[in-house]
Amino acid sequence: MPYEQERASRIGHVQTALSPAISEAMERWQTPALEVGDPAHITERLTSLDSLNRDDRPDPTFAIAFDGSNQEVEARPGYPSVRVGYIQIAGVYVDILKFLGANSSGLVNARQLERAQITQTVNSVLPGSNVFLKGVTGRDSWRAEFDRSFTESEITDFGNSFSLTDALMTIHGKPGAPASSLTLSKCPACGASAQRVTASGGVCATPDCMEKLYPTDVLRGYEEFTEDGENALTLTRAMNMAERLLLISYIDGFYRVEPRMLSQGIFITDGPLAVYGPAAPMKSKFLEYWTQLCVAMDRRDIAPPLLVGIEKSGRFADHARVIERHIPNGHVMMLDTPYINRYVTNQKPDHYYGKDEFYGRRFIYKTSTGESLVVTVPRVPGGHPYEKPRRDSAGDFIEVPSEKYESYPTLRVTLEALDLMQTQLYPNAVIPVALAHSASSLPLGTGRSVLTLLAQRSLRMPQDSVGLSRFKPPKYR
C-alpha cells in the first residue's frame, strides 16, 4: 500500500495519462464495458416489485440510518509523519410519518424534516504513525486506544449505557445477551491461538508473553496499522466496524426494551452488509446474531426488522449506472453469482463470490422515479446470502436457495420504504442516509486545519476526546 502511494506522488496524473507506455498497455487490457449490447441477460433477471411476496408486518414507522467519516491529519508542522486519525459516526432517527408530511409537496421542508429527525454522533480519536502511549509501541498504542474508543462510545437511549464494546460482545453472544467472553484467533504479540478475553480485556496465556489483550483485538485492525506512514485504510476499517456495531446497539436496544418496535423500523447502513479486510470473519458473527434475532422474534410472532445496506459507490454502483436504462421503474434485479462473475467482477464462472464477507445479498432496484439503488438485504430467517454456483448434469447453472426471492421476505417492504424516502435532492440516495451522511461528516477544507489544531492540542494533553451528544429516545406509540 505505501509503495503504491509513493509512486503515485512522484508521477503527476496528467503525465501518467499521456505516457505512451500506458496507452499501449490499455490497448492490451480490458475494462468494464460502458455499453450494453443485447440486454437480454439483464431483462431476464428483472422482476417487478409488485409481484414479490410482501411479508406480514406493519408498515415501517421509523428509519435509523448510519454513516461515518474519517480523516487522518498531520499533527505537527515540520514533522509530517506524526499523524492522528479522527472518526465520526452518526445515527439519524427519522419519524417516517412526520417525514412524509414534510415531503407532501414533493419538496422537502427543511424545518419539518428537522422536527422528524434526531441525530446521534460518536467521535473517536486514534493514534496514527509516531504517536505513542508512554512506553508502548505504535501498534500497541493503536490497539489500546481503539479499545478505549469502543468502550467509551456508548448510547443511553435504552436505559443503561451500552457501548460499542457491549455491541461487539453481543454479536458474540445472542440478542439481549452479550457473551461474557470471546476468543481471539491469535495473540497480537506472540501469535498463540485461541485466547479468551472479556469485555474488559485479558492477558495472553503464554507464560513468556503475557501481553495485555483487548476484545477489539478480535477485529484485527492492528494488522494493517503502519508505524510510519498513512493509516487511511486502518481508519476506514475501524469506522466501518463502529458504524455496524452502532447499528447493532440500536437493534439490540429495541429488542431488549420493546421488541415489537423492531418490526416497525428500517435500519439503513452506508455500504453493503459486509465486513472486509482482517475483520471479515466477523461477518459470521453478524450472520449468527441476525439468525438468532429472526428466530427469537418469530417465536414471539413478530416480524424481523428491516435491515438494508445502500451503496453509493464502487463497482456495483458503477455497474448499475451502466445497465439502468434497461431496467423499468419499480423493478428489482436478481444478481445471481454467474452474472456477477461474468458481468461485474470478471471472475471464472464457478467462482464463489461473496463467500467471506457478506451477511446480506445485493440487488439492484430502480425506484418509481427512475433512480437506481444498490442494496444488500439479509436472508430471513438467516443463512448465507451467497452460495457456491451449482450446475445440473447438463452443466447449466441451477438456481440456489440464496438466489430465490423467497429467501428475502423483507425485500419488498424494504424497497417500498426506500422508495418513499428517496428525494430529488440527492440522486440515488434516500433521505435518512443523506441526513446521516451530513451528520457524520467531518469538516473538510478549512476544517482540516481545525482538526490539525485539535490534534496538536490533544498531543500536548494526551487525552482522547470521545464526545457524545444527547439523544432523545424515540417515543413508543
Ligand SMILES: [Zn+2]
Ligand atoms: Zn501472546
